[in-house]
Amino acid sequence: xxxxxxxxxxxxxxxxxxxxxxxxxxxxxxxxxxxxxxxxxxxxxxxxxx
Amino acid sequence: xxxxxxxxxxxxxxxxxxxxxxxxxxxxxxxxxxxxxxxxxxxxxxxxxxxxxxxxxxxxxxxxxxxxxxxxxxxxxxxxxxxxxxxxxxxxxxxxxxxxxxxxxxxxxxxxxxxxxxxxxxxxxxxxxxxxxxxxxxxxxxxxxxxxxxxxxxxxxxxxxxxxxxxxxxxxxxxxxxxxxxxxxxxxxxxxxxxxxxxxxxxxxxxxxxxxxxxxxxxxxxxxxxxxxxxxxxxxxxxxxxxxxxxxxxxxxxxxxxxxxxxx
Numbered sequence: 001x002x003x004x005x006x007x008x009x010x011x012x013x014x015x016x017x018x019x020x021x022x023x024x025x026x027x028x029x030x031x032x033x034x035x036x037x038x039x040x041x042x043x044x045x046x047x048x049x050x
Numbered sequence: 051x052x053x054x055x056x057x058x059x060x061x062x063x064x065x066x067x068x069x070x071x072x073x074x075x076x077x078x079x080x081x082x083x084x085x086x087x088x089x090x091x092x093x094x095x096x097x098x099x100x101x102x103x104x105x106x107x108x109x110x111x112x113x114x115x116x117x118x119x120x121x122x123x124x125x126x127x128x129x130x131x132x133x134x135x136x137x138x139x140x141x142x143x144x145x146x147x148x149x150x151x152x153x154x155x156x157x158x159x160x161x162x163x164x165x166x167x168x169x170x171x172x173x174x175x176x177x178x179x180x181x182x183x184x185x186x187x188x189x190x191x192x193x194x195x196x197x198x199x200x201x202x203x204x205x206x207x208x209x210x211x212x213x214x215x216x217x218x219x220x221x222x223x224x225x226x227x228x229x230x231x232x233x234x235x236x237x238x239x240x241x242x243x244x245x246x247x248x249x250x251x252x253x254x255x256x257x258x259x260x261x262x263x264x265x266x267x268x269x270x271x272x273x274x275x276x277x278x279x280x281x282x283x284x285x286x287x288x289x290x291x292x293x294x295x296x297x298x299x300x301x302x303x304x305x306x307x308x309x310x311x312x313x314x
Binding site: 001003004006007009010011013014017018020021022024025026028029032033035036037039040 | 110111112114115118119122157158161164165168169172173175176273276277280281283284287288291292296297300
């Protein structure tokens with residue numbers, strides 16, 4: 001039996017799982033930073049209008 | 051005197067860790083180093099495991115799956131244990147950072163468990179002749195995956211994050227019973243899965259295979275450390291979105307993945 005497909009599938013699946021685990025918080029951080037900047041600009045606009 | 055000073059410094063460090071702004075900065079300094087160590091060790095471990103170590107006399111080339119399967123399986127148990135310990139501390143002393151770290155550990159633990167199950171299954175086909183059997187080791191590892199998913203689901207089932215974390219930490223503690231079951235399953239039952247090749251008394255693995263395995267095992271620790279700190283920083287940003295320290299951190303143009311420029 002040729003073992004190569006099993007070896008590369010195992011490495012590929014593990015790499016994909018770990019890559020997603022590493023990258024998913026970055027996407028959440030981008031969203032959080034966008035929200036923080038939006039709230040800050042709103043606060044500044046409100047202060048300027050007062 | 052020195053012991054007392056050292057103890058005081060440690061207590062002060064623990065207190066500081068409980069402060070979100072301090073933790074945010076401190077974690078930001080560690081994360082790049084942890085990622086760098088993970089990458090260097092992984093590249094070294096993979097080179098040794100895939101190109102420099104021999105094929106096994108019984109398993110053939112499929113033994114190379116061991117270099118990711120075993121570290122992933124170890125991490126699945128270690129992360130569950132760490133999550134339960136942090137959950138216990140969070141429940142007893144009500145430390146918010148511990149709740150956040152415990153809950154940030156769950157998705158990483160689930161990822162390692164899934165990686166261990168998939169890589170193990172792909173190793174089982176050429177070695178055992180089947181992808182899956184309802185063997186004690188395999189089944190208890192699958193239960194571990196469900197426990198991680200259960201903790202994550204319970205955490206996201208509440209609107210109030212601290213209440214959610216307390217409920218999920220309690221579930222994590224209850225699930226701790228599964229860890230000795232996984233570990234001793236190969237001794238307590240007749241299983242298809244082989245027994246441990248590495249123990250406190252030594253190893254039956256040849257050094258040419260043991261080194262890449264140990265290097266990969268250390269590398270995955272750094273992956274966990276970098277990832278859990280990154281996740282905890284993101285949770286802090288999300289939860290403290292209206293707090294002044296978050297605004298300050300953003301003004302310094304620091305993201306959860308960048309090193310802080312100053313110690314202020």
